[in-house]
Amino acid sequence: MNFDLKTLDLTAAAFEKCDLLVVLIPEGFKPGRDALSSLAALALKSGDLSTKAGKHLQLYQAPAVAARRVVLLGQGDGSARATRQALQSAGAALKAPQTKRVVLCFGGKAQPGAVSAAVQAVADVSYVYTTTKPKADARSLTRCVLGVPQATDVREEFDSGVALVAGIEFAREWGNRPANHSTPSLVADAAKSLAKLPRIQCKVMGPAEVGRLKMGAFMAVARGSEEPLRFIELRYNGAAKDKAPVVLVGKGITFDTGGISIKPAPEMDEMKFDMCGAASVLGVFRALGELQPSINVVGLIPACENMPDGRAVKPGDVVTSMSGQTIEILNTDAEGRLVLCDALTYAARFKPAAVVDIATLTGACVIALGGVRSGLFANNEALASALQTAGDAAQDLCWRMPLDDDYADGLKSNFADMGNVAGRAGGSITAAKFLQKFVGDMPWAHLDIAGTAWKGGAAKGSTGRPVGLLVQYLVGQAKVGVPQPAGGKKAAGPRVARARAGA
Template identity: 85%
Template sequence: MNFDLKTLELTAAATEKCDLLVVLVPEGFRPGQDALSVLAAHALKCGDLKAKAGTHLQLYLAPAVSARRVVLLGAGNGSARAIRQALQAIATTFKLPQVKRAVVCFAGEAQPDGVSAAVQAVADASYVYATTKPKAEARTLNRVVIGVVHAEPVREAFAHGVGLVAGVEFAREWGNRPANHATPSLLADAAKSLGSQPRIQCKVHGPAEVARLGMGAFMAVARGSEEPLRLIELRYRGASKSDAPVVLVGKGITFDTGGISIKPAAEMDEMKFDMCGAASVLGVFRALGELQPAINVVGLIPACENMPDGRAVKPGDVVTSMSGQTIEVLNTDAEGRLVLCDVLTYAARFKPAAVVDIATLTGACVIALGSVRSGLFANNDVLAAALSAAGDEAQDLCWRMPLDEDYAEGLKSNFADMGNVAGRAGGSITAAKFLQRFVGEFPWAHLDIAGTAWKSGAGKGSTGRPVGLLVHYLLGHAQQRSATGTVKAVKPALPSRRKFQSKPA
């Protein structure tokens, strides 16, 4: 999809030839004498339109307006939250097959974060998954103009919005693919395709290399599947070699049956989403390729299936992790922490500034926080605050959970250094306490995205979260380090037109 940023007042917007013109009418709107202002003013006066975010009035072949369809849309206070809420209210309009070119015009002064939110909201509303639906209609919307009174002050925010869209859609694509179209090997191929982006390199480790590294916990999970495991290693280098990287670790269980501790049949198909942590890391790197921030980032993805054949790990088996700690596998459906623990140990070799792991780890987190916020666990207050603030800024919310040592009591085992589960009570916390044992001294955070990574029901599908949170965190981290003189800033080009490929090569 093509996004354009254009200086466009309402007088000029009325002459724009497009299939859909959306006019964002803010609180305190001051109308001019142009046709669109007159329409909006009359609608507001008569009560047919309110400036509250999401209220709207649809018009067809409006007099003195070139667009066939016009939507007068309340934009509230113009904040990112209000703009996103407003555009979500007319989401189905962007999927109409007749709408190929759209203009979204701010009737008042645009806030930078509002412009970025507009780009993301339109992309989200028009997204269509079609990879394994050959007869489905593909996305018809192919060009969107974002019209603002003054373009220059919001140009960087516009570019950030387009970069985020590229990353989120890459994550959604791989999250939505069925497990037979997103095997560990295919996930590795997706990572390799990112190597064509500037400053990104990819290396893929197979079973032999993982065995040499001593990743016994990771290998134990993969044992029951015919699909060979992959350890994917991505590197983005936007700063000097001496600058410590941020390491992102994404859980990549491309399908989770539960293993020998097999899951119930109902909704088991949704376990294709168990690699959404991995998909989010891929999405972040796709966005980094667009945005080119001055930061070093490493992405690590342990990818495998969790299957229940004759070679599968059994409840009661004891495995040895890369750290040398032994683990009694009390429940084979608590496999995510087993693949992550070895890769958290591996992450230490990069001497990271911080490590963030992202995983659809526990149903307990869904019970605690639902689908609104991701669970955030951290051993470092500064890192936790930065991630929480990034989530707020990105409208990709998280909530910090406790890590009291008392929660680790249930992990004690008579036959190994620890068990992999600690009962139902506080399940998301005890899972995080398990991971913490493999972290060492570096700043670490764990994002449990089991409730936020996908939606069930009629709108079933990947959300692309928490790509937005992670990208905002990395951009903030890069700005902070640049401001302190730690790294030399590398500014991306900020053209008025940005294009991204919504599906991987």
């Protein structure tokens, strides 16, 4: 998908040869004397068109207009949110087989964020997954020209939107792939491909290296699969070496059967989406490679399958995590927190300014928030506020959830330092409390994206969320300067409750 930015008013837009011309008509539209303005003004006056976001009128071979088809599209108040909503409603026209080149023209001055929102919306509605489908089903729309009154004023925003689309579509690609086309090894190969971009490095560790790191919880999940685990470490070096990085940790369960605590058959195919946290980390690095912000970022992806063979971990087994804390595995389908806890312990070695883990972690979060907002948990107010603000700006929404210590009571175990599940009540919170036991004093946030990472039903597929939120956060931190750990000390890892013989 190629995007171009061009200085265009409605007079010039009428001469643009294309398959489809989309004209955004905002509230308070002031028509000129050109053909498109006259058409829009007449349609508004007659009531055939409304400026409400998403209302539209389709025209064919309109007089004095070079485009074969024209859509006059209400843009509401012209904000980024309204612009995105409007273009999503025009998805059928943008995705039509005969639409290969589109010109999208703003009928008024573009408000802050509207250009980036337009780029993302066009990419979103025209996206087609093709990796394991016939190429005949490929995306028909290949080029979109955005026309604004003054292109130089929005060039930076346009470039950011294009970079973000690259990252979101990379995440969607890997989220959508069937599990046999997205094994831990193949995900590692995808990460390695990102090292071709400026300032990005990639390191991949296999079972032997992970064993030497004593990541007992991660290894326990991988035991039941013939596919070898991979621990992926990505680095984006955009700032000075002495600047503490932000660490992103993405859950990379490339397929989740539930293990011995096996899931029911209906919709189990959707468990290929259980690596969408990992896919979002890949997508963020894809966007960073384009944007090149002045910040250091580390991406960690523990990737494996959760399968139920004779070697698989069993309910009641006790494993020792990298932190030294022991875990009674009460439910093998609560495996995401097991791979994440070792990755969070590993993250402490980078002396991070902040750690954010991203995971399709709990069905309870879907019940709580549905598919609109991701769940946000954090032990640091500044980090939580920055992420929430970034989500609002990116239209990739999240919602702050509690982390009261009382929620951890259900994790107590008679046979280990903790169980890996509590009761059904507050399931997304108790899962976050489990992860919190492995972050020590590091500023940490957890994004539960189980409800937002993919859609089911007729629209089944990865959404690419929360790439937008994370990139917005990182770019914002690059501009204001990432807070550094006090005194330059290494962030403390989790403290083991007591000494153990043979630990």
